[in-house]
Amino acid sequence: MKKKLVSLIDSPGFLSAMSSISAIVLGLLFGFLILLISNPGQAVQGLGIILQGGFSGGAKGIGQVLYLATPIIMTGLAVGFAFKTGLFNIGTPGQFIVGAYVAIYIGVKWTFLGGVQWIVALLGATVAGGLWALIPGILKAYLNVHEVIASIMMNYIGMYTVNMLIKRTVYNSLKNQSMNVAATAEIPRFGMDKVFVNVKGNLMDTSTVNGGFFIAIAAAVVIYILLNKTKFGYELKACGANRFASRYAGINEKRTIVLSMVISGMLAGLGGGLLYLSGANGRHISVIDVLAEEGFNGISVALLGLNNPIGIVFSALFIAYITLGGNYLQRLAFMPEVINIIIAVIIYFAALSLVVRQVIMYLRRRREQRAAVKAAASEGGAQE
Amino acid sequence: MEDYVVEMLHITKEFPGIRANDDITLQLRRGEIHALLGENGAGKSTLMSVLFGLYQPDSGEIKKDGETVRIDDPNDANALGIGMVHQHFKLVHNFTVLQNIVLGVESTRHGLLKMDQARKRVLALSEQYGLRVEPDALISDITVGMQQRVEILKMLYRDNDILIFDEPTAVLTPQEIDMLMEIMRGLAKEGKSILFITHKLNEIMAVADRCTVLQRGRCIGTVDVKDTTREELSRMMVGRPVELELKKNEAHPGETALEVRGLSMWNRNRRKKLLDNINFHVRKGEIVCLAGIDGNGQSELIYALAGLRPIDEGTILLSGQDITRASVRKRNDSGLAHIPEDRHKDGLVLDYTLEENLVLKRYHTPAFQKHGFLDFRAIRENAERLIDAYDVRSGQGAATTVRSMSGGNQQKAIIAREVDTGSEVLLAVQPTRGLDVGAIENIQRELLNLRDQGRAILLVSLELEEVMSLPDRILVIYEGQIVAELDPKTVTSQELGLYMAGSKREEVVG
Amino acid sequence: MKKFVTLLLAALMVLSVVACGGAKEPETYEIAMVTDIGTIDDKSFNQGTWEGIVAYCEEKNITHKYYKPAEGTTDACLAAIELAVENGAKVVVTPGFLFEETIFKAQDMYPEVTFIFIDGEPHSGDYTEYRIEDNVLSIYFAEEQVGFMCGYFAVKGGHTNLGFMGGMAVPAVVRFGYGYVQGAEAAAKELGIEEINMNYYYTGNFDATPEAQAKAAAWYEGGTTIIFGCGGAVGNSVMAAAEADEGRYVIGVDGDQSGESETVVTSAMKGLGAAVEYALEKYYAGEFPGGQIMTRDAADNGVRMPVESTKLDNFTEEAYNALYAKLADGSIVVKADDAGDSPEVFASEIIKIVYEK
Structure with missing residues (x-):
C-alpha cells in the first residue's frame, strides 16, 4: 500500500499536477495579500468570490467560463505545442487575430455557402494562422532568424494589417469594429444555449458559449495524440530536444521546424475563428492598436499546463474561471482596476508552475542524495 | 621527517x-x-x-x-x-x-x-x-x-x-x-x-x-x-584486474564496402580547404583507423561521410552505390552506421527515454510504426533486447531518461543501436573517449567482434594506444590530407608521430 | 524558502486581524453605473457621468458603485448589469451608445430596475426594432449647439483657418462637428469675412495616436490656427501638436479641458453630470420620465462653454450669454446629424471644407 502511494507520488504526472497546484496556491496567496492591502474588511469574502469563480453567475456563469476558456485553450495549445518542439511561438497574438479576421471575412461575405459557412470560415482561420506562422518558421529553419524576433514582428504586422483590412472590407464604422457575421457563419450552439442560460422574466439570458468549446477540446486531443503516439510527433519532439541529434537520425529538421511553427499557428488561428464567430452579442474585432491578449494569455496557459495538451485544457479552464471570479468580485467594494491586478497576479504566479516543478524536483533530489550519503556513510563506518 | x-x-x-x-x-x-x-x-x-x-x-x-x-x-x-x-x-x-x-x-x-x-x-x-x-x-x-x-x-x-x-x-x-x-x-x-x-x-x-x-x-x-x-x-x-593487451585474430578483409574518391571540402568562407582530395577505401572485415592530431579534418570527413555536412568535390560510394548527394536518412537506411564523436550533441536525444533513443535511426521503419502511429510494444521489445545484449545499465530500464545515465552506458546504448542496424559500414569516432578502462576494454572487444563478423569499420581515434592496437590499417590525416597509410604491425609510435605532426609524408595512397 | 513562507503567512495573519477590525463596507449599492470600454477616469464620458452620480449620491447619502464589464460584448455588459442588480441596484446608469443592444435586452430582463441611458437609445442587434420601455430614460445632448458656439467664437476671435478632428464618426461627434461648421459660417457672415478654411477629419478611434498627432501637426503647419479635438483622447494628440508650435490653439470637448494644456482656449462641454443628476432627482421625486428619449440642449443647460476659462479674443460673457439665449429660445436653429452624411453639405461661398476620409 505504502509502496503504491510512493510510486504514485513519484510518477511524473503527479509531480506535474502537484507543481501546477502549488503554483496556483502560491498565486492565490499573493492575490489574497493584495486583497488585504486594498480592502482589509472584505478580503476574506473577496477571496471566496474569486474561488467561487464562474459559479457566482449561475448557469450562464459556467457557460461564460467555457466561453472564455475556448480561445485560450487554442492559443495555449499553440504555445505549448511549439514549446514541445523547441520553439517559442510568441507570435500567437498575430496568428490569432489574422485567423479571426479571415473567419469574420468569410462569415460576413461568403453567405452563398449556406449551412457550411461556419465550417469554411473556421478552416479559413486555421489556414490563415498557419500561413502567418509559416514566415517565422521559414526564417528560423533556413536563415536561423530567431523565431521570437520574427514572430513579434509578425504580431504587429498582423494587427495593423487586420485593422486596415477590416476598415476596407467588413467595417462597422459606427462602433469602430468588425461587422456581425451572417447567422450561418455563427458556430452552432450544440444545445449549450439550453444548458448555460439564466432565465430572466420571459427572457433568456444565454451565455455566449457555443460549439467552439468542443472544437477546442477536440483540438487538444488531436494534438495530444499527434505528439505522443505518432511518428511525426516523435520527430517533432526530437527536433525540439536536440536539433543535431535529429539531423543525425535522418530527420529533415528544417522541414520539421517549419511544420511545427505552421501547426502552432494553425491552432492559434483556429482559436481566433472560434472566438469571433459568435453572434451580435459576442466578440467583434475592435479597430484599436492593441495586440490580442488571448494570444499572450496562451503563454500563461501553456506554462501552467506544463505544455501538456490535456493540462492546457484544465489550465485554460482555471484561468477563465478565476478571471470570471474576478469579475464577480465587483460585488464588493473593490475597484475594478485593482481586481485586474489581483487576477493578473494569480495568473502570473500560476504560470510559474514550471519553476515550482523544478524546486520540487530539486528538493526531492537533495533529500534522496542526503539519504544516499547517509547510507554510504553508515556503510563506510561499518567497514571501519 | x-x-x-x-x-x-x-x-x-x-x-x-x-x-x-x-x-x-x-x-x-x-x-x-x-x-x-x-x-x-x-x-x-x-x-x-x-x-x-x-x-x-x-x-x-x-x-x-x-x-x-x-x-x-x-x-x-x-x-x-x-x-x-x-x-x-x-x-x-x-x-x-x-x-x-x-x-x-x-x-x-x-x-x-x-x-x-x-x-x-x-x-x-x-x-x-x-x-x-x-x-x-x-x-x-x-x-x-x-x-x-x-x-x-x-x-x-x-x-x-x-x-x-x-x-x-x-x-x-x-x-x-x-x-x-x-x-x-x-x-x-x-x-x-x-x-x-x-x-x-x-x-x-x-x-x-x-x-x-x-x-x-x-x-x-x-x-x-x-x-x-x-x-x-x-x-x-x-578495482579489478584489467586485461591491457587486446587479443586480436587475423583479419580477413573482403570486398570494398566504403570508398571515397577525391573528396574535398572548403571552409565556410572558401578560404581554406578543410579536406583536400581524400582517397581511401574500407573493406569488409577490417578496421581502418583515421589517425591524426585533433582538428586536422577528421570530424569534417566523418560529417561528410554521414551526410551531415555537404562536400564540394569528390564521390562517396557505399557498397558500390553512389551516396555523395544522398540524404542522411538515405545513407542510414542503405547501411551506414555512425557512432558520433559527441554523443550528447549528435548521438542522443538526452531528454528522450532509453527506448526512444534506441530507435532513433529506425523509428520510421515498418517495424516500429504503422500508418504514422508508433508501435510502442515493438519499441519496448527492441529496447529490452538491446539492453540485455549490450548490458546497458540504467535506473528504470527502457523507460529511463538518457540524461540520467552514466557516460559509459550512454555510449553503450549508442553502440548497441548502431551495431544492431546490421549496417555494413560503421563509422566509429572516438568510441572510447572519456570512458573507464573497463568500458574501453568492452567496446574495443565489440569492435573486433564486428570486424570478425565481416563489418567494415572506420575508426577515428586520438588515443595513441588505441591507434596502435585496434586497427588493421592506419591512415594518417594531416591538415585535411591523408599523408600516409601504415601497417600497425610494423610501424613504431615514433614514426606514426612524425606523420601526425606533418614532418613526414608518403605519396598519396589509393 | 521555509523562512519566506513563514514570514508570508505571518504577514497574512496580521493583516487578517486588521481586516476583521476594518470599516464595514455596505452590502448593497443602490445606484450603479456600468462603464463602457473606457476607464472611469477617461476625462470624458465615463468620468463625466460618474461625477454626476457621485455628486448627487454624496449629497443625498445614497450608496453607489461602478462596474466594469469583463469584455466589450453585449453579453458581458448584460452580465455586469446582472451583477449590479444582484448587488441591489435600483438605478443603473449606462453611458455611451455601445449599450444600445444591451439596454434593449436589459429593459425586459429587469423591469423593476430603472435605467438611465446617456447618448443612445435601445434597439435590437440588427437595427430592425427600436423600442424603449417605461423603465428606461434615454438622454441625448444637443452637441450641435455647443459646437456652433465654439465655431462662432473661434471665428470671432480672429481665426479663419479652422480644423475639426473627430474621433469615430458616431452621432454625437458628428453633431459637434456640424454645429462647429455652422457657427463658424454665422460668425464669418456677421464679420464680413469672405473665406473660412475648414479641415475636417475623423480618426476612426478615441485614442491618442501618433497618426492623429501627425495629422494635426500637418494642419498647423499648413496654416490652421485652431483645431476642435473632438473625441476622447484624440484631443490630447491635437494638444501635443499645438504645443509644438506658437500661436496654435485647441478646442476641447465633453468637459472643461483647459487644465490639460495651455493651448486649450475653450471647450465644448456636455452637461453629463447635470443630466444624470436631473434624472436621479426625478427618479427619487417619483416623476421619472420613463420611456422617453430626451435631448438636453441650451434651454435646459445641457450644453455650454466654460466662460471662466475661455481665452479666445473678443470673447465676453455678455456676448456668450446673448448667443446662448438665442440658441435656448430657438431663434437660432442649428442643423444636427440628420443634415447629411458628410460635412461637405455645409460648404458654401464662405466655408471651404477640405474633408479627408
Whole structure:
C-alpha cells in the first residue's frame, strides 16, 4: 500500500499536477495579500468570490467560463505545442487575430455557402494562422532568424494589417469594429444555449458559449495524440530536444521546424475563428492598436499546463474561471482596476508552475542524495 | 621527517549526493614528479579545485612547507607558488608568446610596459629548462606542443615551484610527449615539484617517481613507481584486474564496402580547404583507423561521410552505390552506421527515454510504426533486447531518461543501436573517449567482434594506444590530407608521430 | 524558502486581524453605473457621468458603485448589469451608445430596475426594432449647439483657418462637428469675412495616436490656427501638436479641458453630470420620465462653454450669454446629424471644407 502511494507520488504526472497546484496556491496567496492591502474588511469574502469563480453567475456563469476558456485553450495549445518542439511561438497574438479576421471575412461575405459557412470560415482561420506562422518558421529553419524576433514582428504586422483590412472590407464604422457575421457563419450552439442560460422574466439570458468549446477540446486531443503516439510527433519532439541529434537520425529538421511553427499557428488561428464567430452579442474585432491578449494569455496557459495538451485544457479552464471570479468580485467594494491586478497576479504566479516543478524536483533530489550519503556513510563506518 | 612541499591531509568534500573526495591524503615531496591517477569521476578535479581554493573542503587541511595554509581563491594558490597547466590552454591567440607570458604580471615604468627585462627573463628561463620558445611568435602560429611550453613558462615566470599538469599529453604527438617528459624531468632536477594528473599508465611508468591512485572519491594508496607495474596500477584504478593487451585474430578483409574518391571540402568562407582530395577505401572485415592530431579534418570527413555536412568535390560510394548527394536518412537506411564523436550533441536525444533513443535511426521503419502511429510494444521489445545484449545499465530500464545515465552506458546504448542496424559500414569516432578502462576494454572487444563478423569499420581515434592496437590499417590525416597509410604491425609510435605532426609524408595512397 | 513562507503567512495573519477590525463596507449599492470600454477616469464620458452620480449620491447619502464589464460584448455588459442588480441596484446608469443592444435586452430582463441611458437609445442587434420601455430614460445632448458656439467664437476671435478632428464618426461627434461648421459660417457672415478654411477629419478611434498627432501637426503647419479635438483622447494628440508650435490653439470637448494644456482656449462641454443628476432627482421625486428619449440642449443647460476659462479674443460673457439665449429660445436653429452624411453639405461661398476620409 505504502509502496503504491510512493510510486504514485513519484510518477511524473503527479509531480506535474502537484507543481501546477502549488503554483496556483502560491498565486492565490499573493492575490489574497493584495486583497488585504486594498480592502482589509472584505478580503476574506473577496477571496471566496474569486474561488467561487464562474459559479457566482449561475448557469450562464459556467457557460461564460467555457466561453472564455475556448480561445485560450487554442492559443495555449499553440504555445505549448511549439514549446514541445523547441520553439517559442510568441507570435500567437498575430496568428490569432489574422485567423479571426479571415473567419469574420468569410462569415460576413461568403453567405452563398449556406449551412457550411461556419465550417469554411473556421478552416479559413486555421489556414490563415498557419500561413502567418509559416514566415517565422521559414526564417528560423533556413536563415536561423530567431523565431521570437520574427514572430513579434509578425504580431504587429498582423494587427495593423487586420485593422486596415477590416476598415476596407467588413467595417462597422459606427462602433469602430468588425461587422456581425451572417447567422450561418455563427458556430452552432450544440444545445449549450439550453444548458448555460439564466432565465430572466420571459427572457433568456444565454451565455455566449457555443460549439467552439468542443472544437477546442477536440483540438487538444488531436494534438495530444499527434505528439505522443505518432511518428511525426516523435520527430517533432526530437527536433525540439536536440536539433543535431535529429539531423543525425535522418530527420529533415528544417522541414520539421517549419511544420511545427505552421501547426502552432494553425491552432492559434483556429482559436481566433472560434472566438469571433459568435453572434451580435459576442466578440467583434475592435479597430484599436492593441495586440490580442488571448494570444499572450496562451503563454500563461501553456506554462501552467506544463505544455501538456490535456493540462492546457484544465489550465485554460482555471484561468477563465478565476478571471470570471474576478469579475464577480465587483460585488464588493473593490475597484475594478485593482481586481485586474489581483487576477493578473494569480495568473502570473500560476504560470510559474514550471519553476515550482523544478524546486520540487530539486528538493526531492537533495533529500534522496542526503539519504544516499547517509547510507554510504553508515556503510563506510561499518567497514571501519 | 620527510620534506613535503605541499600536503593535502584527509581532504573530504561532499556535494549533494556524492562524496567527491573522501579522506584523501596527497603529499608532494620537493623535487619529485608525482602522478595522480584515476578514472573519470574519481575525484581528481575536485581535489585540484580544493588546492586552488575553488572549493573549500568539508574537512581536512592543506600544508605548505609544513605550515597549515588557507586557500580561498586561485590567487592565494598562486601566492604560494602553485601553478597549473590546464588541459585546454588559456592563451590569447593574437598575442605573442612574450605578451602571453607577462599578461597579468606586467612591470611598467611611467605606465609603459617594460618588455626588455621581461624578454631577457623569458629567454633565460627558456634556456635553463630547454623549453625552446620563440618569444615574438604569435600563439596562433605555433604548434600545440609549443603552446604548452608557453604555459609552462608562464608558471616559471611567476616563480611557481609547484607545477600541476592536468592531462598534458592528450593533445600531443609522441615526439612532443617525449619532449614534455624530458622537460618535466629537467624541472624536477632543478628543484621544482610536479603533480602530474593522468590516466595513461605508460607515461606514469616513464616519468613519475610516485603515484597516488584515486577510485570513486577515495584514496587507494600511494606507491613508488619503480616498485609497481602497469597491471598493478590499473587494478588499483579500476578495482579489478584489467586485461591491457587486446587479443586480436587475423583479419580477413573482403570486398570494398566504403570508398571515397577525391573528396574535398572548403571552409565556410572558401578560404581554406578543410579536406583536400581524400582517397581511401574500407573493406569488409577490417578496421581502418583515421589517425591524426585533433582538428586536422577528421570530424569534417566523418560529417561528410554521414551526410551531415555537404562536400564540394569528390564521390562517396557505399557498397558500390553512389551516396555523395544522398540524404542522411538515405545513407542510414542503405547501411551506414555512425557512432558520433559527441554523443550528447549528435548521438542522443538526452531528454528522450532509453527506448526512444534506441530507435532513433529506425523509428520510421515498418517495424516500429504503422500508418504514422508508433508501435510502442515493438519499441519496448527492441529496447529490452538491446539492453540485455549490450548490458546497458540504467535506473528504470527502457523507460529511463538518457540524461540520467552514466557516460559509459550512454555510449553503450549508442553502440548497441548502431551495431544492431546490421549496417555494413560503421563509422566509429572516438568510441572510447572519456570512458573507464573497463568500458574501453568492452567496446574495443565489440569492435573486433564486428570486424570478425565481416563489418567494415572506420575508426577515428586520438588515443595513441588505441591507434596502435585496434586497427588493421592506419591512415594518417594531416591538415585535411591523408599523408600516409601504415601497417600497425610494423610501424613504431615514433614514426606514426612524425606523420601526425606533418614532418613526414608518403605519396598519396589509393 | 521555509523562512519566506513563514514570514508570508505571518504577514497574512496580521493583516487578517486588521481586516476583521476594518470599516464595514455596505452590502448593497443602490445606484450603479456600468462603464463602457473606457476607464472611469477617461476625462470624458465615463468620468463625466460618474461625477454626476457621485455628486448627487454624496449629497443625498445614497450608496453607489461602478462596474466594469469583463469584455466589450453585449453579453458581458448584460452580465455586469446582472451583477449590479444582484448587488441591489435600483438605478443603473449606462453611458455611451455601445449599450444600445444591451439596454434593449436589459429593459425586459429587469423591469423593476430603472435605467438611465446617456447618448443612445435601445434597439435590437440588427437595427430592425427600436423600442424603449417605461423603465428606461434615454438622454441625448444637443452637441450641435455647443459646437456652433465654439465655431462662432473661434471665428470671432480672429481665426479663419479652422480644423475639426473627430474621433469615430458616431452621432454625437458628428453633431459637434456640424454645429462647429455652422457657427463658424454665422460668425464669418456677421464679420464680413469672405473665406473660412475648414479641415475636417475623423480618426476612426478615441485614442491618442501618433497618426492623429501627425495629422494635426500637418494642419498647423499648413496654416490652421485652431483645431476642435473632438473625441476622447484624440484631443490630447491635437494638444501635443499645438504645443509644438506658437500661436496654435485647441478646442476641447465633453468637459472643461483647459487644465490639460495651455493651448486649450475653450471647450465644448456636455452637461453629463447635470443630466444624470436631473434624472436621479426625478427618479427619487417619483416623476421619472420613463420611456422617453430626451435631448438636453441650451434651454435646459445641457450644453455650454466654460466662460471662466475661455481665452479666445473678443470673447465676453455678455456676448456668450446673448448667443446662448438665442440658441435656448430657438431663434437660432442649428442643423444636427440628420443634415447629411458628410460635412461637405455645409460648404458654401464662405466655408471651404477640405474633408479627408
